[in-house]
Amino acid sequence: MRGIADYAVVYDITSDRERRRVDKLLKGFGFRIQKSVFECRMNRKGKVELIERLEKLQLKTGFVKIYRLEYSSKSEVVGERSGESIDEGNAFVV
Numbered sequence: 001m002r003g004i005a006d007y008a009v010v011y012d013i014t015s016d017r018e019r020r021r022v023d024k025l026l027k028g029f030g031f032r033i034q035k036s037v038f039e040c041r042m043n044r045k046g047k048v049e050l051i052e053r054l055e056k057l058q059l060k061t062g063f064v065k066i067y068r069l070e071y072s073s074k075s076e077v078v079g080e081r082s083g084e085s086i087d088e089g090n091a092f093v094v
Contacts, residue, residue: 006069007047009038013062021057022064025050039069 009026013019013036026032029050030040042050047066054064 003043004041005043005047006071007040007042008033008067008069009040009050009064010067011036011062011064013059013064015061018057018059018061022054022059025053025057 007030009030011019011022011026013022026038026040029042029046030038033039040046040050051066
């Protein structure tokens, strides 16, 4: 899919109210990886829309950071892991 990229969107927000608003917004763009980390598959227009909507929230107690994910190299896992990983380093969106 040309023009589509995967992004990790992470946030660190202290206000419960702001955190809930960001969480609700991000659920419309991707899926949760961890408590404050989402993975989103977006084209350029989707990324611009996400940024605009985040800016409208006028966050005062934290930040949101967007990282583009690159799958051209094998991911490294540090620490103990039980069993096989379901995705073996690749993301599957159903």
